[in-house]
Amino acid sequence: MSIPSESVIIKAISHDIRREILRMVNIEPRKFTDLLNFFDISTGKLNYHLNQIQGFIMKNEETSLYGISSLGLKALEILDMINQDIQDTDQSLLKKAFISQKEASSPLALQGINISIGMICFFIIIHILLSIIVITDPKTPFIVPFLLAAILIGEVLILIWLFRIKKSIPTFLNRFFKHLNENQ
Numbered sequence: 001m002s003i004p005s006e007s008v009i010i011k012a013i014s015h016d017i018r019r020e021i022l023r024m025v026n027i028e029p030r031k032f033t034d035l036l037n038f039f040d041i042s043t044g045k046l047n048y049h050l051n052q053i054q055g056f057i058m059k060n061e062e063t064s065l066y067g068i069s070s071l072g073l074k075a076l077e078i079l080d081m082i083n084q085d086i087q088d089t090d091q092s093l094l095k096k097a098f099i100s101q102k103e104a105s106s107p108l109a110l111q112g113i114n115i116s117i118g119m120i121c122f123f124i125i126i127h128i129l130l131s132i133i134v135i136t137d138p139k140t141p142f143i144v145p146f147l148l149a150a151i152l153i154g155e156v157l158i159l160i161w162l163f164r165i166k167k168s169i170p171t172f173l174n175r176f177f178k179h180l181n182e183n184q
Contacts, residue, residue, distance in 0.1 A: 012056050013075050017041070017049050022072050022079075025057055029065035109173070113166045120159045127152045 013019050017039055024030055024038070036046050050057070056072035059065070068076075086094060131148045134140045 009075055009078065012053050013079060015049065015052070017045075018053050019079060021049060021053060021066075022056060022068065022076055025066045026068040026072065026076055029060070029063070029067040031064055032066070035066070109169055110166065113162055113169065117159065117162050117166070120155055120162065124152065124155050124159065127155065 013022070020039075021035060024035070032046070032050075035050075036043060039046065050066070053072070056069055056075055057066050058069045060067065127148055131145065131152065134144050134148060
């Protein structure tokens with residue numbers, strides 16, 4: 001079984017941080033802390049990106065410097081070819097592709113709102129059940145029903161806010177993509 005080189009290379013260069021790491025270590029080997037300070041991201045994120053480009057970069061264990069490998073040089077050549085071959089006449093096509101890729105991700109925003117609405121509804125049900133238990137128990141301290149009522153009111157207000165956001169997201173996204181299309 002052969003390894004699908006296109007998929008491996010495309011995944012490695014699919015993120016701007018990884019592309020920049022390749023360019024940086026091609027100029028001169030860098031330490032982890034140099035990269036960390038340059039990108040101003042968490043150590044976990046930098047480790048993730050470095051793991052995604054293993055084989056494209058190599059770490060010298062003696063000096064702890066990251067350098068470019070022969071595979072990394074090929075990936076940079078591919079990036080250079082991509083950037084050189086995009087003509088001004090292709091910019092409108094590139095923009096169309098960009099917009100269609102962004103439009104494909106718009107259901108994710110709605111999905112996140114729907115998940116939030118579901119979670120709030122779950123908490124509301126739990127707090128209603130707790131309120132019923134608290135109200136029927138004569139030993140409940142006086143303040144507890146008021147605290148539960150305040151929490152319940154807060155959750156209902158958050159739920160209303162989430163429904164308003166959910167209702168306005170399609171309009172916002174349509175205006176956003178229309179604006180992008182007009183500026184082609």
